[in-house]
Amino acid sequence: MRILAVDAATAVLTVALDSPDGPGAELNLRGPGAHAENLMRAIRTLLDSTGVGPRRIDAVVAGVGPGSFTGIRIAVAAAKGLAYALSIPAVGVSTLDIMAAAVWVPGLVVSPVLDARRGEVYGAVYQNTPLAEGPLTGYLNLPMAKFLLHLRELGVAGRPVCFLGDAALKHASLLRRELGPEVWVAPREAAYPRALVAAALGRERLRAGEGGDPAELVPLYLKRSEAERLCES
Amino acid sequence: MDTDGRLESNVVASQAALHRRYGGVVPEIASRRHLETVIPVLRHALAEAGRDLDEIGAIAVTAGPGLVGSLLVGVTVARAVACALEIPLVGVNHLEAHLYAHFLPSRHAAGFALPAVCLVVSGGHTDLIFWRDHGDLEVLGRTRDDAAGEAFDKVARVLGLGYPGGPAIDRLGRDGDPGAIRFPRAYLEEDSYDFSFSGLKTAVATYVRRMQAGGAEPNPQDVAASFQQACAEVLAAKLVLAGSRLGVKGVGISGGVAANSVLRREVRARAAAAGLEAWVPPAHLCTDNAAMVACAAWHAMARGTAWLDPVVDPSLPLGRPPAVDEVDTRRAGNGDNPGNRS
Numbered sequence: 001m002r003i004l005a006v007d008a009a010t011a012v013l014t015v016a017l018d019s020p021d022g023p024g025a026e027l028n029l030r031g032p033g034a035h036a037e038n039l040m041r042a043i044r045t046l047l048d049s050t051g052v053g054p055r056r057i058d059a060v061v062a063g064v065g066p067g068s069f070t071g072i073r074i075a076v077a078a079a080k081g082l083a084y085a086l087s088i089p090a091v092g093v094s095t096l097d098i099m100a101a102a103v104w105v106p107g108l109v110v111s112p113v114l115d116a117r118r119g120e121v122y123g124a125v126y127q128n129t130p131l132a133e134g135p136l137t138g139y140l141n142l143p144m145a146k147f148l149l150h151l152r153e154l155g156v157a158g159r160p161v162c163f164l165g166d167a168a169l170k171h172a173s174l175l176r177r178e179l180g181p182e183v184w185v186a187p188r189e190a191a192y193p194r195a196l197v198a199a200a201l202g203r204e205r206l207r208a209g210e211g212g213d214p215a216e217l218v219p220l221y222l223k224r225s226e227a228e229r230l231c232e233s
Numbered sequence: 234m235d236t237d238g239r240l241e242s243n244v245v246a247s248q249a250a251l252h253r254r255y256g257g258v259v260p261e262i263a264s265r266r267h268l269e270t271v272i273p274v275l276r277h278a279l280a281e282a283g284r285d286l287d288e289i290g291a292i293a294v295t296a297g298p299g300l301v302g303s304l305l306v307g308v309t310v311a312r313a314v315a316c317a318l319e320i321p322l323v324g325v326n327h328l329e330a331h332l333y334a335h336f337l338p339s340r341h342a343a344g345f346a347l348p349a350v351c352l353v354v355s356g357g358h359t360d361l362i363f364w365r366d367h368g369d370l371e372v373l374g375r376t377r378d379d380a381a382g383e384a385f386d387k388v389a390r391v392l393g394l395g396y397p398g399g400p401a402i403d404r405l406g407r408d409g410d411p412g413a414i415r416f417p418r419a420y421l422e423e424d425s426y427d428f429s430f431s432g433l434k435t436a437v438a439t440y441v442r443r444m445q446a447g448g449a450e451p452n453p454q455d456v457a458a459s460f461q462q463a464c465a466e467v468l469a470a471k472l473v474l475a476g477s478r479l480g481v482k483g484v485g486i487s488g489g490v491a492a493n494s495v496l497r498r499e500v501r502a503r504a505a506a507a508g509l510e511a512w513v514p515p516a517h518l519c520t521d522n523a524a525m526v527a528c529a530a531w532h533a534m535a536r537g538t539a540w541l542d543p544v545v546d547p548s549l550p551l552g553r554p555p556a557v558d559e560v561d562t563r564r565a566g567n568g569d570n571p572g573n574r575s
């Protein structure tokens with residue numbers, strides 16, 4: 001099964017074409033901005049340089065977030081359009097899952113943390129859990145201080161933990177101070193999701209019978225829009 | 234739309250009900266909903282036309298002007314579909330698309346001919362346009378403050394009618410006396426084709442407040458009817474004046490506010506008095522729809538001037554596709570960053 005995968009939730013736009021019986025191809029473009037214009041261009045480039053016509057794609061995987069609202073929308077929009085036009089299945093994978101899956105090894109606690117602005121983060125914690133089952137914590141949108149509290153309650157302090165993501169880079173010294181010397185923060189090069197990993201996760205989901213109809217593909221916003229929040233309060 | 238420019242289907246998923254509780258369109262909510270509805274709407278449109286995907290020869294999409302988040306959803310999906318089917322993607326200016334409502338087949342628009350003077354009037358626009366020929370447009374005048382549709386929404390709020398204001402005021406005004414209250418008509422300077430609706434809007438609000446302060450309840454039917462009359466008179470008068478002066482065969486209206494019955498009547502009456510044709514497309518082709526977008530693209534393709542592989546431009550100017558560096562400059566200017574988390 002040849003899979004096209006895309007994620008645009010972070011500062012890095014990542015697109016990949018992967019098949020189980022051959023080398024994969026991946027294109028990563030670091031932002032800021034211009035994801036919308038680069039996205040389909042990147043897909044086009046990937047198809048052209050691998051000599052694979054669009055009609056030979058068997059499934060589409062989209063990183064559904066959390067992250068930039070605009071970013072996750074264009075990734076989902078592109079996946080919907082391609083899957084619909086090619087009559088192939090589409091499946092969504094959380095951007096945090098994609099990030100964690102790139103570094104996850106049994107026994108290690110892995111925590112992707114993304115900046116959600118206004119002092120908040122999007123984050124999750126993975127530990128001895130097959131990624132297909134998702135994070136221990138669920139997908140969180142919390143102020144950084146509360147997220148730290150969450151990590152302490154999970155008994156993470158003093159244990160080896162791998163943090164990755166732009167918020168982890170930003171708060172690296174805070175994380176070390178609060179959680180001890182075993183904290184490892186992934187460097188910038190490894191801080192962002194990779195579409196080849198998304199493709200691998202998507203392949204498992206599709207095998208498990210998840211996903212399919214592009215109309216059902218939905219972003220993982222975690223936050224309501226400003227207007228809805230104001231209206232409720 | 235088929236090869237000969239015949240319309241095969243026209244499906245619209247309106248968000249009016251969704252935005253009602255906020256009293257207007259909330260951009261983030263609009264973008265979210267567009268993404269949810271886009272595939273069902275595409276399926277519906279093809280099913281209604283009885284067509285398969287592989288019969289599609291080109292995709293047309295609005296690239297601007299409009300809300301950036303909504304434009305991005307439309308253009309990204311359209312680009313993906315065009316890429317998958319390996320067919321051209323044609324960008325269309327939303328305002329220009331409203332003008333092409335006049336080329337959509339309907340008995341109301343029969344006989345439409347260029348050059349013409351047309352008014353595009355909606356919640357976002359009040360533009361008086363001299364349409365010489367395909368691709369040759371001149372904006373004669375536009376609103377200096379609120380779009381006419383905004384005035385309708387504001388007056389609807391004052392009368393407690395909710396969003397969107399247009400249809401509610403139209404209904405209410407039917408039983409009112411359009412001459413009951415003399416609201417101001419802003420004709421601005423002599424010879425100006427510009428409009429202004431903020432004064433009218435404020436006058437209605439002040440009238441209602443004064444009545445209530447004096448212990449009286451204003452008659453909402455009369456307020457609606459008188460407001461619409463004031464609004465429609467100015468719009469129709471300037472449209473017909475421009476039509477007469479420029480020596481065209483007729484004048485046309487489109488855009489959401491062109492669905493208003495008073496404006497339609499006023500334009501027909503004044504055009505007839507001036508010896509001009511009045512082109513007033515059916516209401517469902519005046520309000521936002523994709524048929525007009527397809528029609529604009531069809532004409533551009535027929536003339537070989539289609540804007541291929543468009544980029545989203547929230548402030549796309551009328552008349553021609555922008556140069557890429559021009560779009561970049563404007564974008565840098567308004568600080569829009571597609572990567573930001575909002």
Ligand SMILES: [Zn+2]
Pocket residue numbers: 327331355488489520521
């Ligand atoms: Zn419109």
